[in-house]
Amino acid sequence: MTSAPLQRPAPATALDSTTISRAKLGDIDAFTAIVEAYHSRCLRFARAMLRNPDDAEDMVQEAFVRLYRALPRYEERQRFESWLFQILGNCCRTANTAFRRHDARTVDDDVLTRVPSPHMTGAALDNEWGDDVRRALADVPDYNREIFLLHYIEGFAYDEIERMTGIKQSALKMRVKRASDMLRSKLAARYG
Amino acid sequence: MSNDAPDPILDRAIDELRRLPPVDPVAIRRIVDAAAEARVTAADEPVFVVGSSGRSIRIWSAIGLAAAAAVAGFIVRGAVTSKTPAQVVAQAPSATTSESLRQVVSSSAESSPILQQFIFENAHAHSVSVVGDFNKWDRSTAPMQRSSDDATWSVIIPIVPGRHIYGYMVDDSLFTLDPRAPKVKDVDLGTEGSVVMVGRP
Numbered sequence: 001m002t003s004a005p006l007q008r009p010a011p012a013t014a015l016d017s018t019t020i021s022r023a024k025l026g027d028i029d030a031f032t033a034i035v036e037a038y039h040s041r042c043l044r045f046a047r048a049m050l051r052n053p054d055d056a057e058d059m060v061q062e063a064f065v066r067l068y069r070a071l072p073r074y075e076e077r078q079r080f081e082s083w084l085f086q087i088l089g090n091c092c093r094t095a096n097t098a099f100r101r102h103d104a105r106t107v108d109d110d111v112l113t114r115v116p117s118p119h120m121t122g123a124a125l126d127n128e129w130g131d132d133v134r135r136a137l138a139d140v141p142d143y144n145r146e147i148f149l150l151h152y153i154e155g156f157a158y159d160e161i162e163r164m165t166g167i168k169q170s171a172l173k174m175r176v177k178r179a180s181d182m183l184r185s186k187l188a189a190r191y192g
Numbered sequence: 193m194s195n196d197a198p199d200p201i202l203d204r205a206i207d208e209l210r211r212l213p214p215v216d217p218v219a220i221r222r223i224v225d226a227a228a229e230a231r232v233t234a235a236d237e238p239v240f241v242v243g244s245s246g247r248s249i250r251i252w253s254a255i256g257l258a259a260a261a262a263v264a265g266f267i268v269r270g271a272v273t274s275k276t277p278a279q280v281v282a283q284a285p286s287a288t289t290s291e292s293l294r295q296v297v298s299s300s301a302e303s304s305p306i307l308q309q310f311i312f313e314n315a316h317a318h319s320v321s322v323v324g325d326f327n328k329w330d331r332s333t334a335p336m337q338r339s340s341d342d343a344t345w346s347v348i349i350p351i352v353p354g355r356h357i358y359g360y361m362v363d364d365s366l367f368t369l370d371p372r373a374p375k376v377k378d379v380d381l382g383t384e385g386s387v388v389m390v391g392r393p
Contacts, residue, residue: 029271039220040212048209061223073329083276132209153209184202191201 020080024071033065038081041154042088048149049092051099059095063088078163082124083152086164089146096142111140129191136186140179147172149177305350305388310360312336312370317362324358324385328349329359331390353391 022030025180043065046056066087074083076175137145150156150164151172165172198312310322323335327349337344345360359377360368373386 028224028228031227032220035220035223035227036215039223040215043213043216043219044209044211046234047213057219061219061226064223065227065230069230129204130208130211133205136205149209152206180202184199185204187201187205 013140014057017076020074020076023068024074024106027029031068034067038041038084039064042084045085045149045154046092048134048153049096049142049146051090051096051138051142053100059091063091066091072118079160082156082160082164085150085156089150089164093142093146093174132181132190136183139186140182143180144175144179147175148183151176219351242315249319263354285376300310301318305352307345307348308351308388310334310358310370310392311346312360313344314362317345319363320345320349320363322349323358323367324388326356326358330365337359351388351390356388356390357385358388359385 015034019030025032026130027035039060042060043056044064046059046063047053050056063084067084070087074080140148147167148162150161151158156164158172161167161172162175167175201376302345312320320336321331322336323329325330334347334349336347338345358370360370363366369384370386370388373388375384377384378386
């Protein structure tokens with residue numbers, strides 16, 4: 001199932017290589033263009049990944065700062081977008097571990113009530129379907145959720161995720177399948 | 193979308209999860225400012241390069257004078273390396289020289305930069321430089337000097353105490369690990385780097 005190509009692939013973020021080359025040299029305007037191009041996607045990913053979505057803004061900032069400091073070492077042998085999400089994934093995993101350690105008791109209940117929809121307005125918070133989807137996704141184990149998000153939401157191919165994570169494609173597909181099955185079964189119970 | 197068979201619930205859920213948050217110019221500005229500040233902080237770390245022959249000295253930053261004073265007291269114990277046939281890929285110094293490869297020489301304070309010697313063997317390289325987090329991986333800031341035996345390259349640079357990741361840039365193009373140092377995977381780049389602990393344990 002999961003090897004089937006996406007029927008509607010996630011749109012790629014347009015960013016020319018000149019911008020990245022200039023950012024490597026420390027051009028802050030070029031770096032600003034990178035942040036503008038990727039900020040919304042990174043925030044979407046972080047909110048879905050983090051056990052405490054309130055930390056999403058901080059994690060996205062941390063990822064961009066780490067990326068900027070590491071830019072001089074970026075050799076362009078790896079797709080820039082993959083590299084950015086690899087850094088962001090590292091930040092989110094670290095934050096989830098710390099959050100679990102800090103207050104494991106309150107995780108489940110709190111997260112279920114705090115998972116925000118992308119649009120934080122009052123009207124958007126009434127989006128029952130959207131909230132149910134995010135609650136269901138929050139129940140998916142982190143290690144399956146991350147791969148599901150990278151593949152179906154951010155549009156990375158399995159070979160690319162394999163390079164990013166070091167996890168074999170067969171295992172990646174299994175994780176996506178498990179996440180999909182869990183998401184489907186939770187939503188089908190109410191909407192099926 | 194996710195299956196050969198239609199899966200309307202999952203498709204609809206994926207569509208929902210793909211909705212992007214609105215652009216937030218304030219958050220973007222905050223990130224850019226934080227990154228610029230972080231990079232400035234890294235650039236302000238002292239970089240002070242002295243060739244093993246003592247022929248070239250380059251000093252940056254406000255602590256240049258302090259570093260120069262530290263160099264005045266620098267003592268090099270003999271770093272003897274054996275010639276080993278090498279291709280472009282660098283070769284390791286011999287085991288007998290391991291203890292003299294890195295020498296902490298002087299430091300007046302725990303946080304003051306400490307002079308650190310790097311020795312690398314490659315008879316065929318045209319240029320070698322040390323690159324690491326301590327010099328922003330800039331291959332131009334710590335060029336190594338070729339020794340009289342034509343096979344050994346060395347440089348002494350002041351580094352702030354702590355754990356640092358580094359490597360050697362051979363001929364401005366080939367990043368090579370230090371074969372004598374522990375390796376660690378860079379979580380951001382996914383590549384390996386050599387590790388050096390600078391300062392007192």
